[in-house]
Amino acid sequence: MRKGSAPSRTCTDMRIPCPYCGTRDAHEFGYLGDATTRRPDGGDPFDQVHIRDNPAGPHEELWYHGAGCRRWLVVSRDTRTHAITGARFAKEPA
C-alpha cells in the first residue's frame, strides 16, 4: 500500500453491521460480489454476468447472512483496507 494514499482505517473492519442481527463476524456471511450491476439491463448479457470492475477503494457489494437471518445485504467496503462503513438490506432501495 502506498504511504499516505490510504484512507484512515477503523477498528471494526471485518465485522458487518447486519441491520437485522446487529454487528456480526464476517465469517457468518457469504460473499457474492458487485451490488451495483442490475440484470437484465438491456446490455450484453455476457458482460452482465462475467465482467466486473475491480475498484481500489469504496465498493458496494452483496453479502448473504447465511449463518444468521438469511438476508442479502449491500455492504459498503473499502477494498484497500477492508473498512466496512455500512450495510443495508438488498431488498430495500438505497
Added chain:
Amino acid sequence: MSRLAKGGLIDRSQPLDFEFDDRRLKGYAGDTLASALLANDVRLVGRSFKYHRPRGILTAGPDEPNALVELRSGARREPNTRATTVELYDRLVASSQNRWPSLGLDLMAVNRLVAPLLGAGFYYKTFMWPSAFWEKLYEPLIRRAAGLGTASGLPDPDTYEKANAFCDLLVIGAGPAGLMAALTAARAGARVILADEDFRLGGRLLSDNPLIDDRPGADWAARAVAELASFPDVTVMARTTVFGVYDGGTYGAVERVSDHLTTPPAHQPRQRLWRIVAKRAVLAAGATERPIVFGGNDRPGVMLAGAVRTYANRHAVAAGDDVAVFANNDGAWLAARDLLRAGVAVRTVIDIRDTVDPALTAPLREGGARVLTNSRVIGTSGKLLGEIEVLADGHRARIAADTLAISGGWSPTVHMTCHLGDRPVWNEEISAFVPDRTPPGLSVAGAAAGKFGLSECLSGGAGAAIAALGDLSIRATLPATPRTEDEPRRVTAFWHVAESKGAAFVDLQNDVTAKDIAIAHREGFRAVEHLKRYTTLGMATDQGKTSNLTGLAIMAALTGKGIPQTGTTVFRPPYTPVAIGALAGHHRGREFRPTRLTPTHAWAERQGAVFVEAGAWLRAQYYPKPGEADWLETVNREVLAVRSGVGFCDVSTLGKIDIQGPDAGTLLDRVYINAWSTLGVGKARYGVMLREDGMVMDDGTTSRLGPDHFIMTTTTANAAKVYQHLEFCLQVLWPELDVQLASVSEQWAQLSIAGPKAREVLAGIVDAPFDLSNEAFPFMAAGEATVLGGTRARLFRISFSGELAYEIAVPARHGVGLAEALLAAGATPYGTEALGVMRIEKGHAAGNELNGQTTAADLGLGRMMSKKKDFIGRALSQRPGLTDPKRPALVGFRPVDPAQRLRGGAHFIPMGADAVAANDQGHMTSVAYSPTVGHWIGLGLLSDGPDRIGERVRAVDPVRNADIEVEVCHPVFVDPQGDKLRV
C-alpha cells in the same frame, strides 16, 4: 556444575529430573530446557541443517536458531522445539536431531567437505538435469542430509481447542512496558488481556534484574502481576504467544495449556488457539538481540550477551567458566558486569569501538578483565569453543575462552506492526528498524518502539494505555512512574568482521554464510526478497529473527546502498511457529465436519446397513443379508426386488424448500427452464434450473400443493446453494415478488416406495378413504394424506427408478415408524447403490452429469427450455459455444463384449485413433452393473453423441490401464417407453 550457588528465579526446593539423548540430568522448577542443559554443562545440542556442524545454544528465547530438539517420545514426539522456550518439567525427555548416528559423532558432517557445492543457489545450479533424477534421487538425498527433526507419524493423542476472547485493551508482552500498560488500563476499569509467551511474566526485568523503587525488578513484576490478577475484568495469560494481527482488531494467539506437563490433565487440551478481538492493543514485545558475524561464530559456546545475562540472573546458570565478550554496544558490558557479580570469570571484553564509557569499563577492569577496544574477533577454534582469535589494534592474538558473549545491538520486535502490510523505518541512533505505521488500533510501547531505557518503557507503557483507552472514552490516569535508573545503550553499527577466518554464519539455522550473501550479490540477487530466496536467508523455522537484519546490512555494504534503501523483507504471521494441531482444533477425523444422519439412520443400522458418506450425510448404501458374497450380490438383489416386487429407500437427504405466496408460480417460471405457473394444484413436475452462465445448476421435482403453495425438491448436494439462490432472486433480483421461503429438509422424512407392487403395499399404509387408483392418483400426482392411522403425510407419485413409485413424506419423527411398516408389509429396503443402478438403467442425470459444465441440451433436456418466457440462464445458454451440436452430450454405453466391466472416468476415443488428448471425445460419467439387462452399462458425455447411436468407440482409462470397445446406445436401458411408470 555450572549452576551458581545462589540467586536466580529458580525454585531450588523443586528439583526436576529430565533426559537429553538418554542422559539423566537434573534441573529446577523455573528452568527452561536450555538453562537446565547449560547448568549440566551440555553445550553441544544439535547439528546444523546443511553442513551438520556442531551447534550450541545461542539465545534464551523464541529467536533461537540452533537449539532445536525433539521433545517427548512416541506419539507425543514434537520435532524442532526450541529448547530455549521449553519450560522444564519433571521427567521431560528430549533428544537432539539431524545427526547420525549420534550427536557427538555425526557422519553427515562430511557435508562440510563439500560446502563449496552447497552454497547459495546450489539447488538451482546443481540438480538441473536430468529432471527425472530430481524426484527419485536428489530430493530424497537432500532431505536425508539436510534436515530438521522428524514427526512421530502417529496420530496425536492430545486434543486442541479454539476459543474467542474480547477486550478493550490487549497488551502483548509482559515486560516493564506491557505490565505498566496493563496496570494503567486495569486501574481504569477497562477489560484487559495481558498475554506473554513466557511462563513467568516480567520480560527483561527477569534477565537484567534492575532496581525499581529500590527493589529487584523481578519482585516489582511479581507484584504487578498479582495486582492485575485481582481485577475481575483482567485476564493474565502466561504461556500465550500472540502470533498474528488480522483485520478488525483480531489477534491470533496460542496458549500452551499443557506443554509444561508430561501429559495434559484430564479434559484439558494441550494447546488452545485464541481469537482475540481487541478494541485497542499495545504491542510491548520488547527487542531481539542480534549477533555479529565473524569466522567460526557458530561454534558451541558463542552466545548472545543478553542470553548469557538471562541465564546468570534468571536461571542462576553460568554459561561458561571462562567468558569473553565481543560487542559494539554498552549492553554487553552490563552483561559482563552481572557475570562478574555472580562470580563468573570474565577475562576479556572486546569492543569494536575506540572509546567506551569508563563507567562501564571500570568494573570489568577491577574484576580482572582485559579490555580491548578498537578490536574484533576474527576466528574461533576447538570442537566446542576453546580459543578465540582477536585482531586488536592491528595485532593478532589467541585468547582462551569457553564462552564468547556477543552482541551486535538490539532490534525492536516490530513483527506484529507489519502483519497488515506496513513497513518499519530505519532509526540511525539505535541502528535498528522501528515501527512506523501500525495496524489500526495497535500502538507500540517500550523496546518494541525503540525506547530501550527502563524509565521510557514504564512511562511509555502507561502512556500508550492512556491514549488507547482515550479512543474508547475510558478515562485512565497516569500512575506514578516507579523510580529507576536507565542503563546506557550506546551502539555503533557493526555487522560483519571483514578479516574473518573460516565460515562466518549469518543465518545459523539455514547455514547461510556471509560468503553466500557475497555470491548472491555477485550473481545479481541483490534485492532483499531475491537475497532471501536465493540464499534461504531467514527462511528457516526461526524466520531469521537473529539473522535478517545482519544479512541485509551485509548486502547493503556490498551494494553501497544504505540499509534504509535496502529495506526489509515482509514480516508475515505467525511470529513463531504454530502447531497445525492447534489450528485444526477439534476439526479432525470424524469431527472434521458435522455428520448429518437421516431420520431412519438408527433403524437402518439395526437392519445391518452399510453406510456411505454423501456430502455431510451418512446414507444407507446397501443392506447385506447373511450369505451374500459381496456388495454387488446385495445390490443386485435389491434392484431385482424393486423391479419385480417392491422396495423402499430413504430419500430424506434431498433438499426440500417450502415456497408460498401469490407470486410463487412466477418465481418458479423464472428460476426453472420450463413452465410452472400452469401446473395444476395436486400435480408434480420435473424442473431444471440454470446458472446465469447457462450451465445446469440443479434439478428436482416440485409439486403444487395449493394455488399459492409449492414444495420444491433439490439434489442432496445443492440444497443449501439452491435455497440461497432463491433468496437472492427474491431479495435482490425481484423484491417485488410476494413469496416466502422456508427450508424444510430436516422437518420431513421422505421415503421412496418403488416397484410393481408399490400400490398394493401402500394401500396398507395410507389411511382410507384416500384413493390410490391410477385414475384418482395418476403418475405425477401430488397431495396430502394421512398414513398409519392419522400421521400427517404428503404423497407424490414420482419415480426415479422407472417403476410404479411413490414418495411419502412424514414428519421426521415418524420416519422410523413408516420404514418399519413398509418392512412389515413385505417391501425390501434398498440403499443408495441400488438407487444409483436404477437411475443409470433409466438414463437419469445425477451429480456425475450435473458437473457444472453441462447445459440442459448436453443432458438431453434441451427441449424443456421454454421459448415463451425468460428464465435465469436463458440468454447465455444461447451462446454459440453452448449450442454447438458437437458438444459432448448424454448417451448410453454398453460393452461390445458383455463380460467386460465399464469404468467411470474412461475417455472416449474413436476406433483406430491414438489415445491422446487431441482425440478425446468425452468421458464416461456413470457406470453400473445392471442385473436387469445382465451386463455393465454406462452413461457418458460423447461429442455429437445422440447422432452416433450404434457406433463403436473405445473407452480408454489410462489410470486403470483399461481400453475396451463400447457401443453407443440410447441412455434409457430399461422400459424406454415409460409404460411401467403409468400403470
